[in-house]
Amino acid sequence: MKRKQFISSIVPLAATLSAFAHGKTNLNIQNPTAIPPYLKPGDMVGICCPAGYITEAEIKPALLKLNEWGFTTRVGSTVGKKDFTYGGTDDERLQDLQQMLDDKNIKAILFARGGYGAVRIIDRVDFKKFKRNPKWVIGFSDATVFHSHINENYRVATIHSKMCNSFPDDWSKAEAMQKETIESINLCLKGEKMKYLFSPNEKNRTGLATGELVGGNLKTLESLAGSRTNIHTTDKILFVEDTGEYLYSIDRMFWNLKRSGKLEKLKGLIIGGFKIKPDDAGEAFGKTIEEIVLEKVSEYDYPVCFDFPVGHQKNNYALKCGVIHTLGVHLNECRLTEER
Amino acid sequence: MIKIPPYLKKGNCIGITCPAGYMAAQKAQACINMLQNWGFEVMVGKTLGSKSKNYFSGTDAQRRDEMQAMLDDENIHAILCGRGGYGVGRIIDELDFTKFKKNPKWVIGFSDVTVLHAHLFKNVKVASLHAPMASAFNDGENEYIQSLQHAITGKKSTYSCKPHVYNKTGNVIAQLVGGNLSLLAHLTGTADDIDTKNKILFIEDIGEQIYNVDRMMYQLNRSGKLKNLAGLIVGGFTDMEDTERPFGKKVYAVIKDTIAQYNYPVCFNFPVSHKKENVALKIGIEYRLKISKTNTQLLEV
Numbered sequence: 297m298k299r300k301q302f303i304s305s306i307v308p309l310a311a312t313l314s315a316f317a318h319g320k321t322n323l324n325i326q327n328p329t330a331i332p333p334y335l336k337p338g339d340m341v342g343i344c345c346p347a348g349y350i351t352e353a354e355i356k357p358a359l360l361k362l363n364e365w366g367f368t369t370r371v372g373s374t375v376g377k378k379d380f381t382y383g384g385t386d387d388e389r390l391q392d393l394q395q396m397l398d399d400k401n402i403k404a405i406l407f408a409r410g411g412y413g414a415v416r417i418i419d420r421v422d423f424k425k426f427k428r429n430p431k432w433v434i435g436f437s438d439a440t441v442f443h444s445h446i447n448e449n450y451r452v453a454t455i456h457s458k459m460c461n462s463f464p465d466d467w468s469k470a471e472a473m474q475k476e477t478i479e480s481i482n483l484c485l486k487g488e489k490m491k492y493l494f495s496p497n498e499k500n501r502t503g504l505a506t507g508e509l510v511g512g513n514l515k516t517l518e519s520l521a522g523s524r525t526n527i528h529t530t531d532k533i534l535f536v537e538d539t540g541e542y543l544y545s546i547d548r549m550f551w552n553l554k555r556s557g558k559l560e561k562l563k564g565l566i567i568g569g570f571k572i573k574p575d576d577a578g579e580a581f582g583k584t585i586e587e588i589v590l591e592k593v594s595e596y597d598y599p600v601c602f603d604f605p606v607g608h609q610k611n612n613y614a615l616k617c618g619v620i621h622t623l624g625v626h627l628n629e630c631r632l633t634e635e636r
Numbered sequence: 637m638i639k640i641p642p643y644l645k646k647g648n649c650i651g652i653t654c655p656a657g658y659m660a661a662q663k664a665q666a667c668i669n670m671l672q673n674w675g676f677e678v679m680v681g682k683t684l685g686s687k688s689k690n691y692f693s694g695t696d697a698q699r700r701d702e703m704q705a706m707l708d709d710e711n712i713h714a715i716l717c718g719r720g721g722y723g724v725g726r727i728i729d730e731l732d733f734t735k736f737k738k739n740p741k742w743v744i745g746f747s748d749v750t751v752l753h754a755h756l757f758k759n760v761k762v763a764s765l766h767a768p769m770a771s772a773f774n775d776g777e778n779e780y781i782q783s784l785q786h787a788i789t790g791k792k793s794t795y796s797c798k799p800h801v802y803n804k805t806g807n808v809i810a811q812l813v814g815g816n817l818s819l820l821a822h823l824t825g826t827a828d829d830i831d832t833k834n835k836i837l838f839i840e841d842i843g844e845q846i847y848n849v850d851r852m853m854y855q856l857n858r859s860g861k862l863k864n865l866a867g868l869i870v871g872g873f874t875d876m877e878d879t880e881r882p883f884g885k886k887v888y889a890v891i892k893d894t895i896a897q898y899n900y901p902v903c904f905n906f907p908v909s910h911k912k913e914n915v916a917l918k919i920g921i922e923y924r925l926k927i928s929k930t931n932t933q934l935l936e937v
Contacts, residue, residue: 552824
């Protein structure tokens with residue numbers, strides 16, 4: 297039932313749903329990612345802070361909800377720790393995360409929040425045990441470092457979603473969108489085949505494409521270019537989102553994607569939410585997000601959609617990175633569907 | 637081997653173009669007057685004081701065509717960018733350097749022009765000048781403006797600055813590369829990503845969040861650009877911003893900590909910046925970097 301609500305409420309036009317069908321797609325995907333075991337009731341979710349600082353009180357709503365979903369929780373030593381902006385020193389954050397990656401009893405790791413800090417420890421994280429016994433790593437924004445690093449180096453699927461700091465204090469007073477997006481984490485963790493329906497934007501480029509879903513925060517993706525965490529996007533569906541950036545800076549970041557070869561061989565491009573920092577007085581950039589994106593991809597012919605519900609915003613649904621999805625961008629509806 | 641453009645003589649012509657942000661014509665007037673005082677002809681492109689109503693000094697095509705024309709015109713002996721801002725990255729892949737490579741000339745600027753410097757160094761293999769642009773001349777003539785005059789006329793430069801507590805001493809000779817940190821980070825992974833191995837790298841930036849400087853330093857390091865340097869010159873990191881929860885480090889401490897594991901000479905507070913303190917530096921040319929406990933010197937070899 298939850299799932300039905302989840303779908304129907306994000307469909308603005310509920311009438312005509314099957315414009316295309318999804319049978320088994322004959323995909324010859326080389327080197328597919330490993331899918332960590334989905335969670336069962338009683339499984340344990342660990343919470344830690346690889347980046348910014350959070351108080352114990354701030355993660356309470358998330359703990360309650362995880363328990364309600366039937367999971368037990370382990371609160372890491374970095375929750376409540378503070379080293380300026382960080383949830384503990386580099387060593388402390390590394391150690392907490394490492395312990396959770398290695399502990400077989402922990403089936404998923406939900407980051408408490410983003411901020412900045414993952415890249416400071418990523419090269420010291422040991423993924424050997426994780427690679428043998430993969431588990432779900434969950435977060436977004438600064439956690440894009442983990443999504444890229446794990447996809448690129450260990451070929452394990454991860455979950456791009458809201459973190460503890462987005463769980464509402466009072467569930468009963470939360471708006472429907474907020475509840476659904478958080479419930480989508482539960483659906484992902486329990487192995488639901490995910491499906492997202494969203495409104496078309498008139499600037500969308502229509503088409504149908506199937507490929508591995510990768511992406512995350514645009515600024516973070518740019519900052520990983522040239523490193524061993526750099527994501528390769530050939531034959532993949534890429535999604536990006538960002539917040540608090542000037543339009544010129546967003547333009548520059550899309551040039552980085554393009555000039556580092558990340559837009560050329562995509563199967564599809566998904567543009568999530570972009571919270572734009574207003575131009576300074578007298579410095580109007582003169583281009584919209586849609587124009588910025590479309591001019592970069594004009595020589596390619598894959599589908600492109602805008603306003604996908606992912607980003608630093610309420611409508612930020614959980615997405616399985618590294619998992620094959622089909623993106624259908626049509627004039628009257630758009631959908632992203634997980635393939636099995 | 638990198639080609640060194642001919643130095644300028646009296647009567648040579650300097651072209652002024654704006655490949656990025658908009659610039660009002662009067663803001664370049666002091667610069668034009670000074671260049672003429674120095675004995676040069678000045679040719680001003682239409683992108684300076686253009687009719688553009690938005691951020692840029694003209695459309696991509698206008699900025700590109702004007703830069704291309706100045707690169708190709710044999711009667712223009714150097715190109716001074718009016719200002720930076722943002723925009724070079726939008727046209728760089730459409731510029732044709734074939735003629736320029738045969739008849740190289742000095743390309744002058746900094747900040748967003750770092751893209752052009754990196755491209756010239758990496759792909760065209762011609763030296764260029766990281767130096768004050770037109771608006772810097774509005775402060776009147778000073779040693780930094782003069783350093784540009786010296787550089788374009790072929791006088792070998794010697795720069796010195798005071799010691800800094802984070803400096804690491806040493807004495808090396810190597811090719812100089814560098815520019816604005818944000819742009820160097822942004823170019824990582826692209827065709828203009830510079831190889832810094834055995835080079836002296838200089839960096840400067842303005843108006844960045846301290847955490848973002850940390851992230852960019854991590855990017856340089858993780859993409860292998862800090863490991864095998866001959867030396868590092870840290871210029872001004874001015875107008876830095878901090879997060880609501882303080883980052884807990886000053887910007888120079890951030891930089892110092894990222895390179896703590898390396899032993900090459902490093903100096904801080906070198907006069908290359910978005911402020912007045914901005915000496916002309918020839919990218920691609922060999923310099924001697926001498927850092928002692930009492931003094932830092934950068935000497936053109």
